[in-house]
Amino acid sequence: MALAGLDKKPSILPGATAVVLATAFLIVLLRVENQKAVITLLAFGMVAVVATNWLGYFTPVARSFSAREDALGPFTVVAALVVAAVFHEDHFVLLMLCTVVLYTVATLGLNIQFGYAGVLNFAGASFFGIGAYTAAVLNQHTAVPHLLVLLTGGAMAAMIGSLLLLPVLRTRGHYAAVVTIAFALLLKTFLEVNDILGGPQGLQVRGMNIFGWSFNNNIEFAGIQLSFYVSYFLLSLMILIVAFLLVRRVERSWIGLNLDALRLDETAASCFGLNIVRWKVTAFLLGNFLIGTAGALFGMVGGFVQPNNYTFADSLILVSILLLGGIGNPWGVVLATVLVVIVPEKLQVIQEYRFMLYAALVMIVLLFRPEGLLPRPVRRYFSEWRS
Amino acid sequence: MDPGLIAQHTMNGLMLGMMYALVAVGFTLFFGVLDVIKFSHGDVLTVGAFTALAAFIGMRSIGVTSDAAQLLVILLVAIGTIALLGAVIAKLFVLPLRTAPALNTLLITLMLGTVLREAVRLFYPDGANPKPFPRLLPSDSINIGNLNLRLDNAILLAAGTLVIVGLQFLLNRTKLGLAIRAVAQDEETARTMGVNFNAVVLITFAIGSALAAFAGIMNGLYYNEINFGIGLYLGVVGFSAAIIGGLGSIYGAILGGFLFAALQTIGAVALPFASAYKDVFAFAVVIALMAWRPTGLIPEKLSERV
Amino acid sequence: MTTKPLRHDAVLSAKGLTRRFGGVVAVDQLDLHVAHGEILGLIGPNGSGKTTFFNVITGLYAANAGTVSFDGSDITYASPQEIYHAGISRTFQRSRLSLPLSIFDNIMIGNHKRLTQRLWFNLMNRRAFKAEFEASYAEAQSLVAVFNPPLAQRMMEPVTGLSMIDRRRIEICRALISRPKLLLLDEPSAGMTHEETAHLMKDILDVRTRIEGLTIVIVEHEMGVIERITDRCVVLNFGRKISAGTFAEIARDRQVQEAYLGLQ
Numbered sequence: 014m015a016l017a018g019l020d021k022k023p024s025i026l027p028g029a030t031a032v033v034l035a036t037a038f039l040i041v042l043l044r045v046e047n048q049k050a051v052i053t054l055l056a057f058g059m060v061a062v063v064a065t066n067w068l069g070y071f072t073p074v075a076r077s078f079s080a081r082e083d084a085l086g087p088f089t090v091v092a093a094l095v096v097a098a099v100f101h102e103d104h105f106v107l108l109m110l111c112t113v114v115l116y117t118v119a120t121l122g123l124n125i126q127f128g129y130a131g132v133l134n135f136a137g138a139s140f141f142g143i144g145a146y147t148a149a150v151l152n153q154h155t156a157v158p159h160l161l162v163l164l165t166g167g168a169m170a171a172m173i174g175s176l177l178l179l180p181v182l183r184t185r186g187h188y189a190a191v192v193t194i195a196f197a198l199l200l201k202t203f204l205e206v207n208d209i210l211g212g213p214q215g216l217q218v219r220g221m222n223i224f225g226w227s228f229n230n231n232i233e234f235a236g237i238q239l240s241f242y243v244s245y246f247l248l249s250l251m252i253l254i255v256a257f258l259l260v261r262r263v264e265r266s267w268i269g270l271n272l273d274a275l276r277l278d279e280t281a282a283s284c285f286g287l288n289i290v291r292w293k294v295t296a297f298l299l300g301n302f303l304i305g306t307a308g309a310l311f312g313m314v315g316g317f318v319q320p321n322n323y324t325f326a327d328s329l330i331l332v333s334i335l336l337l338g339g340i341g342n343p344w345g346v347v348l349a350t351v352l353v354v355i356v357p358e359k360l361q362v363i364q365e366y367r368f369m370l371y372a373a374l375v376m377i378v379l380l381f382r383p384e385g386l387l388p389r390p391v392r393r394y395f396s397e398w399r400s
Numbered sequence: 401m402d403p404g405l406i407a408q409h410t411m412n413g414l415m416l417g418m419m420y421a422l423v424a425v426g427f428t429l430f431f432g433v434l435d436v437i438k439f440s441h442g443d444v445l446t447v448g449a450f451t452a453l454a455a456f457i458g459m460r461s462i463g464v465t466s467d468a469a470q471l472l473v474i475l476l477v478a479i480g481t482i483a484l485l486g487a488v489i490a491k492l493f494v495l496p497l498r499t500a501p502a503l504n505t506l507l508i509t510l511m512l513g514t515v516l517r518e519a520v521r522l523f524y525p526d527g528a529n530p531k532p533f534p535r536l537l538p539s540d541s542i543n544i545g546n547l548n549l550r551l552d553n554a555i556l557l558a559a560g561t562l563v564i565v566g567l568q569f570l571l572n573r574t575k576l577g578l579a580i581r582a583v584a585q586d587e588e589t590a591r592t593m594g595v596n597f598n599a600v601v602l603i604t605f606a607i608g609s610a611l612a613a614f615a616g617i618m619n620g621l622y623y624n625e626i627n628f629g630i631g632l633y634l635g636v637v638g639f640s641a642a643i644i645g646g647l648g649s650i651y652g653a654i655l656g657g658f659l660f661a662a663l664q665t666i667g668a669v670a671l672p673f674a675s676a677y678k679d680v681f682a683f684a685v686v687i688a689l690m691a692w693r694p695t696g697l698i699p700e701k702l703s704e705r706v
Numbered sequence: 707m708t709t710k711p712l713r714h715d716a717v718l719s720a721k722g723l724t725r726r727f728g729g730v731v732a733v734d735q736l737d738l739h740v741a742h743g744e745i746l747g748l749i750g751p752n753g754s755g756k757t758t759f760f761n762v763i764t765g766l767y768a769a770n771a772g773t774v775s776f777d778g779s780d781i782t783y784a785s786p787q788e789i790y791h792a793g794i795s796r797t798f799q800r801s802r803l804s805l806p807l808s809i810f811d812n813i814m815i816g817n818h819k820r821l822t823q824r825l826w827f828n829l830m831n832r833r834a835f836k837a838e839f840e841a842s843y844a845e846a847q848s849l850v851a852v853f854n855p856p857l858a859q860r861m862m863e864p865v866t867g868l869s870m871i872d873r874r875r876i877e878i879c880r881a882l883i884s885r886p887k888l889l890l891l892d893e894p895s896a897g898m899t900h901e902e903t904a905h906l907m908k909d910i911l912d913v914r915t916r917i918e919g920l921t922i923v924i925v926e927h928e929m930g931v932i933e934r935i936t937d938r939c940v941v942l943n944f945g946r947k948i949s950a951g952t953f954a955e956i957a958r959d960r961q962v963q964e965a966y967l968g969l970q
Contacts, residue, residue, distance in 0.1 A: 133503075191643065192687055199676075199679055199680055202676045202679070262829045263828075268823070270815065273804065273811070278804055280766065281804075284766070284790060285815050285880070285884075287787065287815075288787055329510070329511070332507075372514035376493070380493070391863070
């Protein structure tokens with residue numbers, strides 16, 4: 014199989030074009046209010062995607078991203094900043110964007126657990142909520158610096174997760190499934206009956222405050238009014254960048270290889286010295302840490318936390334994002350999160366049906382395209398390395 | 401503790417155990433025959449219960465008033481419909497994914513369960529709220545010594561026992577049962593022996609789902625109420641019960657079901673102030689059991705060849 | 707794993723090894739010794755316990771009775787990981803490669819003990835990691851080149867696209883990359899033509915010269931192969947050893963002929 018132009022670096026252009034087009038589409042979609050216009054726009058988008066696929070334009074884009082990620086990554090970040098700049102006064106849109114970014118971080122965590130190590134976690138939203146509750150409690154009752162609170166949220170999620178899974182990691186995959194589902198159901202009930210954690214009403218979460226600068230105040234910058242959500246968005250984006258790089262590094266190392274090996278064939282992996290329990294635990298803790306950290310910030314962004322926002326159904330949404338986007342591919346996670354969070358917000362009519370709709374969509378994907386929207390490419394340890 | 405309370409707790413435990421056992425047996429059948437975890441099993445139960453309710457309302461609206469007739473019809477309608485649903489699920493979603501990693505079947509059925517659950521919540525009139533389920537069993541009670549035994553509970557228990565015994569009979573004494581066990585043991589050999597693999601799979605799923613529908617109706621008759629979430633809960637419990645009993649073993653599933661109910665009852669007695677904690681207690685013990693005996697109390701069949 | 711290794715003539719030694727599955731005795735009181743540096747053929751009809759023997763040696767199944775020692779240490783109840791680290795590597799009867807992964811990735815799975823597994827090294831020390839990566843790549847490439855030179859240019863391709871024969875070759879490379887002391891080959895030539903098998907055996911002998919002191923136990927059905935490359939053979943039937951010696955010796959053995967051909 015000869016690849017044309019193997020010694021020439023794939024061009025950055027297809028990838029950059031894709032980012033520009035996607036950003037433009039997103040901005041228009043976020044602007045539009047009229048429901049009929051939204052439907053038309055989404056239909057147009059779907060047709061465009063199908064046509065692009067049929068014409069074979071996805072391959073150069075994928076190759077472009079794969080080889081030139083070190084340039085396209087920052088380019089995408091710039092695109093995100095452009096979107097935020099366009100909506101710098103719009104509280105609602107910025108809050109949605111924060112949600113997208115933080116959900117992406119959480120799903121990247123889930124990706125390490127599930128996409129790489131093959132450890133099932135159907136309580137992702139519960140651990141996300143644990144992060145938020147940690148922020149609520151710490152912000153209210155202690156003077157812990159808020160950035161540290163984020164990390165503590167991550168640590169709490171990791172710790173509680175490890176208690177849950179340690180006895181089960183020695184056994185088959187479906188055990189982790191049932192244990193995490195049970196945990197998701199029970200945690201919600203537990204939070205609802207315990208008034209000390211606010212019961213069904215939940216708790217308020219004090220906003221972020223770094224070095225005396227409160228995030229919850231609107232900003233004025235060079236004469237321009239900025240929504241206070243801008244600060245949260247910038248911080249969330251920074252966390253996403255770190256999380257993305259972490260996931261990339263993990264995948265492009267012997268650790269990523271170990272996780273893949275144990276996911277694909279545990280028996281053979283043991284015969285080649287892999288300590289199955291150690292690596293599953295590592296993946297699970299790392300993933301939960303990301304989930305909890307994102308959850309803590311999410312709590313501060315929203316200003317409150319209640320059990321009804323972190324149910325089993327919400328955990329399934331995270332799993333759906335992972336499966337739709339392309340399991341194991343962080344770019345797929347980014348893309349799918351944008352779609353899954355934003356579309357129901359814009360298309361009000363499907364809000365009520367979103368759990369059912371996404372579940373049905375995942376079923377279709379599993380039947381006809383199990384690798385997801387953006388399939389995971391073969392591991393390349395260094396993007397610019399050529400053999 | 402006064403004997404009346406003990407009797408009440410025991411009866412409650414037995415009822416729960418029966419329902420859990422019925423659901424657990426379904427899980428174990430699916431795993432035994434196809435090595436699949438069908439997570440939609442619990443939500444199929446919900447659909448069964450709601451189908452029964454709909455059938456009841458339908459009958460009442462055409463003027464049927466006899467309790468016995470109503471009971472018979474809703475049983476037939478619900479069990480028949482759900483058996484068909486189980487077979488359809490197997491045909492459309494489980495069999496096509498046989499060559500894919502086992503994980504995909506677990507995921508697709510999990511999602512299917514969500515679709516079923518949400519469909520009930522969204523499309524059944526006022527589905528988001530609990531619905532009253534009719535009292536179709538005689539509500540008299542008889543006194544044995546100084547214990548009060550309710551007739552409806554006794555009938556439910558007896559019916560459940562009959563169903564389980566009937567299932568055992570089917571599996572151990574009939575040709576169909578033999579075919580099912582053959583497929584569960586070794587698919588290839590069963591095929592070469594002339595067993596119609598696909599037919600056996602569909603029938604097994606139909607049977608398992610029918611059991612779920614029966615359990616759903618039992619649940620409705622016992623609590624006189626159903627809601628769209630009962631299946632999810634019973635499914636998680638039933639699955640855990642099947643695991644600790646030993647996936648693939650019918651006896652194990654039954655044992656697991658009653659064990660879980662016993663744990664819940666102990667939890668409820670020991671912690672009377674918060675009923676939610678009885679579940680935490682029961683699950684905690686189950687997780688510990690899983691850690692101690694990962695293959696279940698009656699060891700899981702060896703499905704991996706090295 | 708207890709005592710430090712002593713130099714023994716037998717590098718692998720099984721005594722009275724027994725493994726049962728329910729009512730079936732798959733390996734029955736087996737005494738088997740493999741001398742340092744030799745190539746031992748393990749033969750017998752289907753179901754005679756050869757693969758089970760491998761599985762017990764490598765720790766996948768626990769022995770019901772008997773002992774196994776390797777390089778002087780008792781490994782009877784060692785875990786598969788410990789056995790790998792001690793220097794025993796294997797291939798599987800049913801090919802077990804990770805299909806979505808590249809050729810290089812699959813081989814590196816076998817190289818686990820020689821790769822640095824520390825988190826900091828992998829995530830933060832990218833320069834050192836790159837050096838280790840490039841050295842491992844070169845090594846894997848030269849190993850693959852022994853078996854199929856054109857394949858060595860396609861190291862980053864996923865294994866799914868490879869022919870069955872190439873997959874078997876990669877599996878052998880995976881077992882060899884860690885420079886094991888003992889290599890267990892389970893029917894490596896299954897499904898190959900005579901020519902391909904001869905080619906494979908030549909390559910295996912070639913590789914053997916690169917790894918000092920490599921001992922090999924090979925399960926095979928093709929008698930020509932056994933005759934050509936093995937120093938000694940052990941014949942199993944129903945889990946029991948029925949004959950041992952050079953190929954010429956066991957071929958003359960009446961019991962062996964009965965087992966294979968059902969002669970009276």
